[in-house]
Structure formats: C-alpha cells, structure tokens
Amino acid sequence: MEAFVKRYTEISGEFIDVEGKVKGVTKRVVIGPEQQAPNFYMRVFTLNPEGHSPFHAHDWEHEVFVLRGQGILVTHKETRLEHPLTPGDVALVPPGILHQFLNRSSQEEFEFICIVPSHGE
Amino acid sequence: MEAFVKRYTEISGEFIDVEGKVKGVTKRVVIGPEQQAPNFYMRVFTLNPEGHSPFHAHDWEHEVFVLRGQGILVTHKETRLEHPLTPGDVALVPPGILHQFLNRSSQEEFEFICIVPSHGE
Numbered sequence: 097m098e099a100f101v102k103r104y105t106e107i108s109g110e111f112i113d114v115e116g117k118v119k120g121v122t123k124r125v126v127i128g129p130e131q132q133a134p135n136f137y138m139r140v141f142t143l144n145p146e147g148h149s150p151f152h153a154h155d156w157e158h159e160v161f162v163l164r165g166q167g168i169l170v171t172h173k174e175t176r177l178e179h180p181l182t183p184g185d186v187a188l189v190p191p192g193i194l195h196q197f198l199n200r201s202s203q204e205e206f207e208f209i210c211i212v213p214s215h216g217e
Numbered sequence: 218m219e220a221f222v223k224r225y226t227e228i229s230g231e232f233i234d235v236e237g238k239v240k241g242v243t244k245r246v247v248i249g250p251e252q253q254a255p256n257f258y259m260r261v262f263t264l265n266p267e268g269h270s271p272f273h274a275h276d277w278e279h280e281v282f283v284l285r286g287q288g289i290l291v292t293h294k295e296t297r298l299e300h301p302l303t304p305g306d307v308a309l310v311p312p313g314i315l316h317q318f319l320n321r322s323s324q325e326e327f328e329f330i331c332i333v334p335s336h337g338e
Contacts, residue, residue: 099292099316100309101300104282107307126307127280133309135334136257138280159248159259161225161282161330171220179222186228186247188221188254195220209282211332213256 100131104140120144120199128217137217143167143199143206151196156216158195160187165206168198181208221252225261241265241320249338258338264288264320264327272317277337279316281308286327289319302329 109124121143128137140163141149151173160169162185169179169187173194181187181197189195199206230245242264249258261284262270272294281290283306290300290308294315302308302318310316320327 097311097314098298099290099300099311099314101290101302101306103303103305104307105305126282127309131309132311133280134278134312136280136332138282138307138332157255159254159257159332161247161259169220169222177219179220181222182224184224184226185222186225186259188248188252190218190220190253191255193218193220209330211257211259211280 097132100127102126109142114150117150118148120147121149125217133214136211136213139210139212139217141197141208141210143197145199145202145204147199147206149197151194153192153194154216155191156213157191158187158189159211160189161185161209163207163209165199165204166201167206167208168200170196170198218253221248223247230263235271238271239269241268242270246338250335254335257332257334260331260333260338262318262329262331264318266320266323266325268320268327270318272315274313274315275337276312277334278312279308279310280332281310282330284328284330286320286325287322288327288329289321291317291319
C-alpha cells in the first residue's frame, strides 16, 4: 500500500442542512474508508456564516484543529459553556459530553479539522 | 470531563536533533496523554529549514495535514518516491512503509499535524 497525498479542497464534500438541527455545514472525509485508514478518520468541516453543527453527544471523542474563521465550541446545554475558537486552536471533546460547533460570523466561513475513531464516522 | 481548548503554539515542544537521523525538528504533542485523549494523539511537527524526520517504518499509520511551508514525504528508501507537500495537503502514511518528512527550503519552516494511534506515540 502506498501513501495517499491530496489537497483537501480537491476532495468532494457533502452539504448538510437539517431544519432546527444543522445549518450550512460542508463535510469532507479527507482520510477515511476510501483511503483504507485503519483506525481513525480525518474530516474537514466548513461552516457557512451563522452555520452550526448539531448539539449532541456520542461515546467517541473529537480531536479538532481550527483552520480558518472564528467559531465557538459550546458544551453543556443547560449552562452553555462557550469556548471561542480561532485558527491554530486545538480542542479535545471527550466522549459523552454534549457539544456543538457554531460560526457566529455573518460574513466569514469557519473551518476546522475533526478526527474521530472509525466507529464514529 | 470538560473539553480542552488551547492554541497549539502555547503547548511546549521538544527539540529533536539526532546526528545522521533527525535534523532540526520541534515536536509538540498537542492532544495526548496529558489531555486524556482515549485513542489517538495529535502532534504538530515544525521542521527547521533543511530539517528532516528519521527515515523509518512502524506498524501504525500517520494521518497528516500540512499547515505551513513546503516539504516532501519520501517513501520507499531504494527508489525514493517523493510526494511534495504544501499547505492544505493531507497525507495518509499506511502502517509498515518506510517514510521520511523533509524540509528542502533553506529559509522557511515546514509545519504539519501528524496523528497516530496512542500506541504510536
């Protein structure tokens, strides 16, 4: 098996918009089953201005690196603990905690890498 | 357990230089055992101008995202297959193949994210 190398923007994405849950999200699986990644998958998420991921929890972790824009990681639905995210920030969202990624900018996209174990994709 | 958020440049690194093997490499474990990452660890490597990682193989994979500079992923020691790397490139180095990361610039740093299973750190 040879190494796989590609520009992430040349890997096609899926646009996700689910009324009341997900808004303006493009998801690219840049290293995943197609590349025969054995244990964990790398995805790149691009959130449109004012876009957001679902507020949810699951039994696997996220490891995040912020590429572009200004976003917020919200945890704890009741008290809404907000972690601002800017390019160069890393984030670990441990398994089991409620979380959401938001783009609060009305003009710029917010983009980040998010790695999950293969059973989380 | 709460989410962990930090700018990667605020996480201290280790400088690695081993005569004939590794040259001018700074390694930061940005999400790892300290953050109680359960399955895989995120590291950021900064290669000085003309720096390089060791030419080696191991039984775990690398998942890479290039942040800055111009580098080369070399695989196959005999035939030296060279994959140029620029910012925005992703790379999967599968388990078991000989590989090395090089910075051929004489002036600029080359920086990339590299994720491994926890037993590979």
